[in-house]
Amino acid sequence: PKVLVVVAVSGCGLLAYAEANPERKLVSSAPVLTSAEVDNKKKKVVVLGTGWAGTSFLRNLKNPDYEVHVISPRNYFAFTPLLPSVTCGTVEARSIVEPIRNIARKKTVDVQFSEAACLKIDAVNQKIYCRSNVENNLNGQEEFVVDYDYLIVAVGANVNTFNTPGVVENCHFLKEVEDAQKIRRTVIDCFERASLPAVSDEEKKRILHFAIVGGGPTGVEFAAALHDFVNEDLVKLYPRVKDLVKITLLEAGDHILNMFDKRITAFAEEKFQRDGINVKTGSMVVKVTEKEIFTKELKNGGEVSTIPYGMALWSTGVGTRPFIKDFMSQVGQANRRVLATDEWLRVEGCDKVYAIGDCATINQRKVMEDIAAIFRKADKDNSGTLTVEEYKAVINDICERYPQVQVYLKSKQMKNMVDLLKETPDVSKGSAELNIEDFKTALSNVDSQMKNLPATGQVAAQQGVYLAKCFNRMEDCEKNPEGPLRFRGEGRHRFRPFRYKHLGQFAPLGGEQTAAQLPGDWVSIGHSSQWLWYSVYTSKQVSWRNRALVVTDWVRRFIWGRDSSRI
Ligand code: FAD
Known part of the structure; x- marks a missing residue:
């Protein structure tokens, strides 16, 4: 029997610990759940991760001949494109998450879920070592080993700080739902602190300076969302400090949104200028302290300047998780930056392991x-x-x-x-x-x-669908190896290679305006694209419950504005 194992990773404390200690000796007495013990007829597929890639694999897997074990430190799927909306309370956190057990329960496939982080992959013995999530009742003490016939690594990526001093200690990130909730509280905190009577004007200005590092889609969308929140809601509630608010977007390159069409970049830069969002390009952050950001001004001969700030968001791209680095050295990929797969999404040098989503790239x-x-x-x-x-x-x-x-x-x-x-x-x-x-x-x-495929949910979801379809037909193909599905003469694999279909991308710019770059280089900017954005993101929700909640949140915001309570 074959077993498919899927592993997911969350941004919890345990994960941070596990990732910081990939070499930590794992308990040898940890129970080993052999696939034979569970069911000696089915192959065991272990899936690591409940993000875009892992969830889309799970949702599309239909073959009941597998026993699936999903492992992830977070027991839900989160719709990341709406995270910036959560930071400002436009949408509530619970509206964009769906419990993974809810998704699993609707399947005809046998699915087991464990809320745990994978700490190590042992590709030789086909086992993974896990530890339960630190925040659950087991207090993070429970370690266990799971064996697999097939492993699907869909653990996403972590934030890339480029080892810039002080970033981890002083900056916010925006990768997880918890990050978005923390940002929302911090924004309100800044307004409350700046409103205290004993605070000097100078200090008020510092506290109300919001700095965003990274002019990519996440940084730009957060800047736009924050600007709307401040100008539509907070100015009415904090009239005494409203003139002291400043939003700065720092970008090392020459332009923001540089992966988009030039027309979109130009429109975004002009709009931000009109809105009073300070866009500083050619500005590379070299150090962050508790109250100041140090930047190297690339256009000014590398001159270092300091920017006092109250809250900083770091959003400069993605990096590889430490336990994935450890796995890469096991499979002879130590000198690579990201886990490499072939075009069938199999990890190079490791036949039974597949990698999808942000944690991998096609060689x-x-x-x-x-x-x-x-x-x-x-x-x-x-x-x-x-x-x-x-x-x-x-x-x-x-x-x-x-x-x-x-x-x-x-x-x-x-x-x-x-x-x-x-x-x-x-x-x-x-x-x-x-x-x-x-x-x-x-x-x-x-x-x-030519960089790799973009690290987007769109790519991750399509890879999950592709792989599930391969697994749905795997048995069939093994029985009929010469069947029509063989793509190449050399027999590298039984399936056609993965093909990415680009469906376009959005960049919400605030004030009910969005830029959309659609297939065929078709660009649309403005209010009509905002409505397209609303409808696409409503339809892309994974359940009707999410759709209803998200739409209700938008309507609530239109009528009563965003809630600024610090809870
Ligand atoms: P993730 O979705 O990050 O999922 C990783 C999973 O692995 C999680 O469940 C995590 O808990 C789990 N995990 C982590 N460590 C372990 C471990 N040790 N063991 C087991 N499991 C583990 N993309 C778009 O296409 N369009 C957008 O509009 C868009 N907007 C975005 C906005 C924001 C704010 C952000 C942060 C991202 C956005 N993206 C967007 C990018 C998109 O979210 C990612 O590309 C996508 O999440 C990648 O999917 P993934 O499954 O590889 O990883």
């Missing part, structure tokens, strides 16, 4: 080799050159087969790729021919620019 090197092979195939006369028509067909083929490139084609970065390819000697000379060596050089330039 680019292999993709590049395959792309070169596409070129060679197109070069029918073996001349080492392609005509422009053949060249176009190659680019189309590449975009069709490789989601990473496809994402780039749909965004402004693909234009960089096309530019780079155009810069290759033959093409720039207008000779209408492209030499394979030039093509490869151009591709390697592209490779250094």
